[in-house]
Each structure stands twice: as structure tokens, then as C-alpha cells.
Amino acid sequence: MNGAAPGDGLLHAIDHVAVAVRSVEAALAYYTGVLGMPVVHDEVADDPGVRLVYLDAGPVTFQLVCPVRPGPVRDFLVEHGEGLHHVCFSVRDIPAVLAALPGQDAVTVFRGGRDRRACFIAGAPPGVRIELTEQDPWW
């Protein structure tokens, strides 16, 4: 709890927590309209094909992720319905983290939200999706 990087510096800190939603507008009616969480960023990430809305939640952000076309998030919604979807950790160097973890050979690094490199690690426990993001922009 002292801010030191866990995992020998692999995982730095939680960057955001994401909720999969079918309708951004309906979700904002609750999170902003009722709970009063301000929107700090709103974009469509083309490659994953999702709209990402970031809400202020202090040192981390609370992300709404809504598919704009077929893909994994739409599949999640069909299978599970709306709900908590993933937790994202900021790391200094995604390739270095993937090289240090077992079983990551097939992982794809993509251009995620806020123009950052991102990936979902393989082998996370059931019911948990773990994303990694770098603070630096896409290279």
C-alpha cells in the first residue's frame, strides 16, 4: 500500500475498472445522473470496435465499454449480460511483462483506448479479464 510497484515492477497499479454495457446512455443515466461521476473521456477504439467512456473515480477511472460491432465484448454481453468486465493494470513495458509471464505467446497487443498499447493477458482466473496498458502513446 506504499505505492511501490508489485510483481517486481511488472504490474504497476490499477489503471481502470471496466463495466460492459449495452447502452452508454442508459449507463450514464445511472453513473453520472444518479451517482454523479463525471465523464472525463469518450472515444471509439476502432480495432477492438468498442466505445469507451471514462468516468472520474479518483486515482483510477471507471470505464464503460460498449461494443459498436461484433467482437469479444458483444460476445460477453450475450453470454453474461451487462456487468463488471475487466480490470486494467498500467505497466511500464507490455512486451517485457508478457515475456516475464508464462503462456503469453498468442497474446495480441492492440491500440487501446487513449491511444495506448494494450493487451489482455492469457491465463487469468475464471471470471476475471486482466488488461495491461502502457502510459506512453501507441508506438
Place this chain on the structure above:
Amino acid sequence: MNGAAPGDGLLHAIDHVAVAVRSVEAALAYYTGVLGMPVVHDEVADDPGVRLVYLDAGPVTFQLVCPVRPGPVRDFLVEHGEGLHHVCFSVRDIPAVLAALPGQDAVTVFRGGRDRRACFIAGAPPGVRIELTEQDPWW
């Protein structure tokens, strides 16, 4: 993203993200053994009847919640299996937040982890459980 309290000061910041697990030991084999996240606190919260293990995740914590007797978390595991369970926001004054939100009359404030007041708000969207916690100890 400037650290200002959202929701007119109602919800301050995310405090922790929780994963429901059937076995703390199996979960730690992954989160600490593979990802290297250090354990910073480990306790049994008597009233909810759950073991709570907090892992360092930077400015927020990553919590493993494992039932020690029948209750809502065990019910969650039976219904959904292991997975992301809730997100907890720190607030300055739980009764004030409950009074400011609609439909919270039946909410119970309990003595949560780390000897803090806590509650789960009513009316959260499907698939999302929202806990509130105060920074101050149980009164």
C-alpha cells in the same frame, strides 16, 4: 482525473476492486505467485462471514473475497462461479451518501474489512455491485 471528488463529493474514489474466489490459496498462487502482487492485509470479517485478502495494486487495492460460511458471496459463487464481484468507493460519510441517493432505505451498514463502516448500495446496474466504505474506523 484531477482527483476532485465526483458526484458533488458523494463518491470520492475507488478504494478496491474485489474478486470472489473459492480458494484464497489457489488465487494467491496466481495473483502473488505468477503476477507478483504482494499481500498487504488478510482478515476474516465476521459479520459478512468472508475472508478478505488485500493485494497491492497501487493507489487502490485488489481484494480477494472468500466466504467462510453461507451468505451472499457463497451464493454468488454458486450462481456465477469465481469472478469480478464488486467495486468499492471510499466516501466521507456513508449515511449522508445513502440519504442523497434514491431507494436506499433498506440498505444495511455493516462492519466491513479493515474495521470500516461499509454498505452495498441498492439499485446498482445488473452485474455490478457497488460498495461504499469510509476511511474512518467503525464508530
